[in-house]
Each structure stands twice: as C-alpha cells, then as structure tokens.
Amino acid sequence: MALDPADLYDIRSELSEEERAVQESVARFTDERVLPIIGDCFDQARFPHELVPEIAGLGLLGATLPEEYGGAGLNSVAYGLICQELERGDSGLRSFVSVQSSLCMYPIFAYGSEEQRRAWLPRMAKGEVIGCFGLTEAHGGSDPASMKTRARRDGGDWVIDGAKMWITNGNLAHVAIVWAQTEEGVQGFVVPTDTPGFGAQEIHRKMSLRASVTSALFLDGVRVPEAARLPGAQGLKGPLGCLTQARYGITWGPIGAAIACYREALAYAGERMLFGRPLAATQAAQIRLAEMARRITLAQLLSLRLGRLKDAGAMQPAQVSLAKWNNCRMAIDIARDCRDLLGGAGITTEHAAIRHGLNLESVITYEGTETVHQLVIGREVTGINAF
Structure with missing residues (x-):
C-alpha cells in the first residue's frame, strides 16, 4: 500500500478521532477559504480580516480554553494541528490565531482575575475583541528583562509609559496585554487600545508576513485602574x-x-x-x-x-x-x-x-x-x- 508522501510514518493513525476531525475541519477551511485569496493578500500586504468570523466560528480562538470562557476545550495536539493547517495556508494567519489564543487569551486565563476572564475571554473567542501582546521592544527583542516600559502607581490607578515593537495585530487590536517594569518587578496589564495615550503605528515595507498586521505601540501616560493588572503574573x-x-x-x-x-x-x-x-x-x-x-x-x-x-x-x-x-x-x-x-x-x-x-x-x-x-x-x- 502506497504511503502518503507528506505522512510517511502515518502520524494520522496516532491521532484520536477528535484530533483527526479538528485537522480535517481546519484543512478544509484552509483549502476552500484561505488558499484562493492568500497569494493576493500577500501581494497587497493585506490581512484577510474577512476570515476572522469564520475562524472564530470554527472554534479556533482560545481553542484549548474551557468552554465556560468561550473555548473549545481541545487538547494540545489538536491545537497544534490547527496551527499546522493554518500555516499550510500562510504564516500570517497562524500568527493571528497564535497571538489571540496563546499570547492574549492565555495570560488572561492563567494570570487574570475571574472578572477579567468573564469580561474578555468569551468576546475574544467570538472574534469580537482582537488582542495584541506588548512585550518586545526595539532595543532588546531577545532580552525582555531590559525592557524600558514603566508602570507606576498613582492612587488607585497605574500609569504606563513606553513603546513596543514588532507587535502582531497591533493596529487590529481592541485590547493589548502590556508588560512593564514596576517597583514590584515586571507586571502585565490588560489595556483597551482606545485608552487615552495609547497609539499604534503599522509597520510597512515588509518582505515577510505581508498578510499580517505588524505594529509599533506607543504608551504615553496611559492610565488604567488596578483592575486592569493581571494579579497572577509576577516577574518575567x-x-x-x-x-x-x-x-x-x-x-x-x-x-x-x-x-x-x-x-x-x-x-x-x-x-x-x-x-x-x-x-x-x-x-x-x-x-x-x-x-x-x-x-x-x-x-x-x-x-x-x-x-x-x-x-x-x-x-x-x-x-x-x-x-x-x-x-x-x-x-x-x-x-x-x-x-x-x-x-x-x-x-x-x-x-x-x-x-x-x-x-x-x-x-x-x-x-x-x-x-x-x-x-x-x-x-x-x-x-x-x-x-
């Protein structure tokens, strides 16, 4: 019997029925909805925003999170197969899902308060709220400990000043997970992008990830309440x-x-x-x-x-x-x-x-x-x- 040239060790046989169903569903989406348009999106440096509702409808945003927070409750292998099939279409589309799921929804779930989870995660799972992850800075991408963004207490609020670079989804985002140095060490904040003092500038002239939105973030006296801090995240x-x-x-x-x-x-x-x-x-x-x-x-x-x-x-x-x-x-x-x-x-x-x-x-x-x-x-x- 002939082997599948792209699966010589029959990895598919090692998958559960649910894992195979997830892979087939995302593969079909990639074949039917992504591949016909993604070459043009890359040429035009355009993120296919029209696909977001379908991605959300398939349960691909926060797929491993519990259903009570809008997730699909999938295991890690199923999530990996989602990433594989999306990137078979384009890295930009997989990056969008990775950032939304692993870098924005995950920290709210893992480090956030119950109020934060209830307020943000269901809407993010539906694609109604898009997130970005503000960690990298221009001078030290591989050295996050050297970040210059600062957050200081001011009464019952926090005031954040700094800049972030190479931020996927930055100009699409309704909310940013921003990491900053504080007197108590590095802490994370859930920052709505319409907060006064918050700005995003899209990075153009890219020759890579052209079907993805990449941005610089600027925070100038951004004031958020204590309720915006991720209480379970302390340090790097x-x-x-x-x-x-x-x-x-x-x-x-x-x-x-x-x-x-x-x-x-x-x-x-x-x-x-x-x-x-x-x-x-x-x-x-x-x-x-x-x-x-x-x-x-x-x-x-x-x-x-x-x-x-x-x-x-x-x-x-x-x-x-x-x-x-x-x-x-x-x-x-x-x-x-x-x-x-x-x-x-x-x-x-x-x-x-x-x-x-x-x-x-x-x-x-x-x-x-x-x-x-x-x-x-x-x-x-x-x-x-x-x-």
Whole structure:
C-alpha cells in the first residue's frame, strides 16, 4: 500500500478521532477559504480580516480554553494541528490565531482575575475583541528583562509609559496585554487600545508576513485602574510562560508551511519535462525530495511527542526550544529548496514556496531566534548559562 508522501510514518493513525476531525475541519477551511485569496493578500500586504468570523466560528480562538470562557476545550495536539493547517495556508494567519489564543487569551486565563476572564475571554473567542501582546521592544527583542516600559502607581490607578515593537495585530487590536517594569518587578496589564495615550503605528515595507498586521505601540501616560493588572503574573515568568505557550504552536505551524512547499514541488517535478523525462525521474530531484520527506517526518514526530508531553503536564521549556529550533530550520530550508526546484516559476507568488520562505524568515526569528534556542539547549545539556 502506497504511503502518503507528506505522512510517511502515518502520524494520522496516532491521532484520536477528535484530533483527526479538528485537522480535517481546519484543512478544509484552509483549502476552500484561505488558499484562493492568500497569494493576493500577500501581494497587497493585506490581512484577510474577512476570515476572522469564520475562524472564530470554527472554534479556533482560545481553542484549548474551557468552554465556560468561550473555548473549545481541545487538547494540545489538536491545537497544534490547527496551527499546522493554518500555516499550510500562510504564516500570517497562524500568527493571528497564535497571538489571540496563546499570547492574549492565555495570560488572561492563567494570570487574570475571574472578572477579567468573564469580561474578555468569551468576546475574544467570538472574534469580537482582537488582542495584541506588548512585550518586545526595539532595543532588546531577545532580552525582555531590559525592557524600558514603566508602570507606576498613582492612587488607585497605574500609569504606563513606553513603546513596543514588532507587535502582531497591533493596529487590529481592541485590547493589548502590556508588560512593564514596576517597583514590584515586571507586571502585565490588560489595556483597551482606545485608552487615552495609547497609539499604534503599522509597520510597512515588509518582505515577510505581508498578510499580517505588524505594529509599533506607543504608551504615553496611559492610565488604567488596578483592575486592569493581571494579579497572577509576577516577574518575567509571566510573559515567558505566555511565550512557551506560543512557541509550542509554532513548532507545529512550520510543518504546515513545509508540507505546502513540498507537495507543490513534488507535483511540479512530476509534470516538468526536461531532456525528455520528468524532473522527478532524475536522481538529483529524488534525493532532494526524499530529504524533504525525511525532515518533515522527523518534525512531525517531534511535535506529536511534545504535544503528548504537554497534555500530560510534563513538557519542559527546553523541549519546546528544541522543537522550535528544529522545525523552523527544517521548514525554511525546505521552502528554499522547493523554490529552487520550481526554477523561474518559483519566484512568483502564484506558487507557495517563495511566500512561505519569506514568511519563515520571521517565524524563525520571533518567539526566540534560532541562536537563542540553541543556547537554551546548550544550557540544558551543560548546566552552564552562556547568554
């Protein structure tokens, strides 16, 4: 019996019935609603905002949160498959869902008060309220401890001053999760974006994540009440815990991008005639396609195991770093090689490889660069911190 070229180890057979149903549902959405428009969205540098209600209707926003807060109560593997199938469409769309779910809804759920959960999460799950995550600053993306944004108490309020950079959804957001230095250490705040003194400026001229909104945030005397502070987040463990959640999804997302490029190159190699035979009949092409299949298979196994560990409550941050490092490197290398196999056709956005390759330049950088994750593993195996 022939194997699925994009699932050589039959990972699908390891999934539960619910996990398979989730993957099929999101795959169908990606095929029918995302792929027909996403090339044009990338060309036009336009986020497909019209898809947000459908994404919400499928239960993809805050999918792992309990149903009482608007979530779907899915397990971590199902959420990973959501990320994989969305990124098979485009990294920008998966980034939107990751930020909304892992970086905005998760901290409200994990660190927020019950009042905050009830006020925000159901509306965010419906896509009525869009969030952004304000941690990164221009001078120190990989060093959040050096953040310059400050929040100070003023009576019963907090006043926040500072700026954030490279913020996904910034100009779409109705609410921002803002992290700031205080006299009690780093703390998080739920800040409505219509608060006086809050501003967002979209970043243009991007050659990556063009179908995504990326912004700079500015906070000039932004005043919020004590009720806006996330009471369960104290110190850098708060934002870093959110990043671990987001990185987990990112370990799955690039698998989808790699599969999209691989399937496209495989089909092209079977049709493209050179010197009287298909490109796929040459040893050079077969070796390259086989190498792609090997690396995709290893990434699939890595993320599946990570998801099972996460659902068992046994996942460690270093394990997430290993998978993020491996799977992003796998995907960007495959995208580049597929672009080459497509020849001149590969430089246009009529084909997926160049778009995915450009997007992955961001994915391999955000949520910890490749070097940062290499050093996390280096610290884990040697016991020595080389940061």
